[in-house]
Amino acid sequence: MNHSNSSVILIIPSGSYRTNAFMNAVIKLDLKVLVITDKSQVFSEHYPENVITMNFQLWKDRLDIIREWSERYDLKAVIGVDEESIILAARLSESLCIEHNSLESVKITKDKYLMRRELKKFGLIGPWFKRFSVHKQPKEIFSEISLPCVIKPTFLSASQGVFRVNSLEEFMGGFEMLIDLLSQDEMKMLGGDKANWILVEEFIPGKEVSIEGIVNNGILKDLAIFDKPEPLDGPTFPETIFVTPTILDEHIQLSILETAQTALKALKIVKGPVHVELRINNNGNYILECAARSIGGLCSKILEFKGGMSLEELILCSSLGRNVEKTKLIERAKGVMMMPIEKRGILREIIGIEAALSVRGITDLQTTIRLNEILEPLPKGGRYLGFLFAEGKDQDMVKKVLKKAWSKIEVVYEKF
Incomplete structure (x- = not known):
């Protein structure tokens, strides 16, 4: 056609x-x-x-x-x-x-404080949260919070600036780190007034997952649920490994999809791709993020749909009014590792790429930082070294393959 x-x-x-x-x-x-x-x-x-x-x-x-x-x-x-x-x-x-989607609704999804406020007004369970000016002294506000908690900018993504604190000393150090990060010209340009605020919220324990979907007329069509098999307990939160399809029990899948649908209604997201991140524990499902966009980086590469469609094709088809309701993910275990930056410095060489690619089950490896560029680890950094892709008979196999391939990589850097 x-x-x-x-x-x-x-x-x-x-x-x-x-x-x-x-x-x-x-x-x-x-x-x-x-x-x-x-x-x-x-x-x-x-x-x-x-x-x-x-x-x-x-x-x-x-x-x-x-x-x-x-x-x-x-x-x-x-x-x-x-x-x-x-x-x-x-x-x-x-x-x-x-x-x-309305401009106002999209703006809310890009401000973590506003998003939290809207979800709370709509009755969804969530962490306690408070927003503080970067001009505040951390000692002055410590009495207003409880531990453990998470501090973060209100507008950044990819876990940049996100830090768990368990003591007064960690809180003061983390707060000062964020003040320094948000004072950079790049951050002021990117965030505008949002660079003047720091969000402090309760740390929510539990299993973390994300949902990839497309919304039409306010109704969520789920395309994939990603499991994050690595524990994400801090102090930083690198989203290292995503694996799909999920191995969650069906009733849990239905539950988190219902929570996601409620969040989209609260935020007035009625159209287009969405990426929703949640934590699950005995108290319920907690929305961490609800973005009016698809998954970032190169992660969409592991999503393959029947008929050979990619996520990007589905987004385009849906935006043009074509029906994607019958779309189904190909049921084959696939995973991606966002290769973390572990040390600060100038990238001089990446050794072991061929060895990593030779690991059985690895389907691709793409680096995204060039030689001689600066390496900045989380929480100050917002980039990954690159992406490793794998497939296997099940999630455990995919996870093992990704870790084995990553063990072959040696990053040569120069301190500065």
Whole structure:
């Protein structure tokens, strides 16, 4: 079937890992596309005919050009492919009268404090939480919290700036670390006023999972549930291994999907991809994050759906009004390891890549930090060394394969 008359706008930040996956999906679905990006970037296989490079904050300066393209090609959808672009997608959709989540609802998902407040108002269980100014002294506010707790920025992702504290000393050190992080020019530009606040909330023990889905008319269609087999108890929270399909009991799966659906209703998310993270314990299901975007990094590579569809193809199809309700994940155990940065320094060499790739069950390895770039571990850093991919007969096998391959890797760095 020829879908060449269908047109979309993709907003792809220059630092996005998702460029190739979305461009491949556009080609496969034979769509007309306008790419909006903030800097020139490399399109490895398919360079789009129409690219607008602009400052995302000055989007109104290019609105006439975008509107002209949209009217010429009968625009159907505007998609922000990751965290940095979903606000602009909402703004453009509003200006172009394209169906989308409201700007207000998307803003709430990007502010952890506002999200917590909305979920609480809607009656979902959650941790206690308080927001403090970066200008406060940690000693002054320590009496207002209880331990253990987690401190975090309100606007960052990938566990950047997230830190568990168990004592006054750790609280003071963690608070000062966050003040230093949020004072950086890059953070002020990225977060705006949100860089002036620190969120402190109760540490929630339990098993952590995430849900990948697509929302249509406010109803969640779950595509995959990721198990996170590694304990995430702090002090930092590197999301090292994701494995799918889940091995949770069916009644637990239904329960967390119900919680996710309630959270989406509370946040007024009615359309598009979502990535929801939860913790499960004897007290119930706790929403950690509810993002109006798909899973980040290169993790979507382990999601393969019947008919050979990728996650990015499903997102595009759904945004164009095509039915994806019957979509099913291929039931084969697959996993991804986000290779952690363990020490600070300048990357000089990565040894053992061929040895890691030779481990039976490993399907790919992609590094995402270049030689001579700075390595900054969590909690201050927000990047991973790269991604390892594996498949096997079950979750345990996938986990073992990923760990064995990671053990072959040696990172050579220079201290500074």
